[in-house]
Amino acid sequence: MDTSKRLEPATSMADRVYAVLHESIMSGEFPVGYRLRIRDLAALVGTSEMPVREAIRRLEEAGFAERAPHRGSVVKGLDLAELVYAYDVRLLLEVEATRLGAARIDAAGIAAMREGLVSMREAIAEGGVMDYLDRDETVLGVLYEASGNPVLVDTVRALWGQCRAYKTVGARSALDKPVDDALWRHQERLVDTVESGDAEAAAxxxxxxLASAIERIKAQLKEQKKQN
Structure with a gap:
């Protein structure tokens, strides 16, 4: 793992370590169940154990790690039941963010969404899962920020973080199906409706x-129960 690039943007050592660990979890480099050994991670990022301990605590608070008996802190697995709740909240908030944003966005914002959509399609063509997710959120972020409600936008972004692991799995699955347009179909329609000025259609x-995503999660949850 190349830590030199990842450490630059942070403002404190604990922030830097958190950024490295968070990225490693989101990218799948640290898979579900991976033991977050403080001593090993400190050696990996080249720091003392104290900021690593603090970073792990923050990962646990954010729901990316959890305490396991006799193992310490490990990367948290996907809880599909929790994801259903998270997506239910996303549905409420993002529909409203879309409605408000579509009613207020200007020509520059629409152009930025178009550019982001092209960039997103490029990431899909290249098979870059994390790049695709980042660019997808950039497109939506432009629209939601046009709502003029920073609390709404920050709350939505926090939910994106909680759902990121599931989104990564879903995107990887879709990328394995070249004829599947699930990764861009809704986004393209969204940009079209926003550009048309129809806020209700965009919503x-x-x-x-999001309703489609919720149904996919519920189907996986049902399948999981059958296997158990």
Missing amino acids: AVTRES
Whole structure:
């Protein structure tokens, strides 16, 4: 793992370590169940144990890690039941963020969404899962920020972080199916409706996209129960 690039943006050592660990979890480099050994991680990032301990505590608070009996802190697995709740909240907030943003966005914002959509399609073509997710959130972020409600936007972004592991799995699955347009279909329709000036139609696209994701999670949850 190349830590030199990852450590630059942070403002404190604990922030830097958190950024490295968080990225490693989100990228799948640290898989579910991976033991976050303080001494090993301190050696990996080249720091003392104290900031590593603090970073792990923050990962636990954010829901990316959890305490396991006799193992210490480990990367937390996907809890599909929790994801259903998270997506239910996303549905409520993002539909409203879309409605508000679509009513207020200007020509520059629409152009930025178009550029982001092209960039997102490029990431899909290259098979870059994390790049795709980042660019997808950039497109949506432009729209939601146009709502003028920073608390709404920050709350949505926090939910994106909680759902990131599931989104990564879903995106990887879709990328394995070249004819599947699930990764860009809703986003393209969203940009089209926003550009048309129809805020209600845009909100409907967001509702449909997230409702579809909720149904996929529920189907996986049902399948999980059958296997157990």
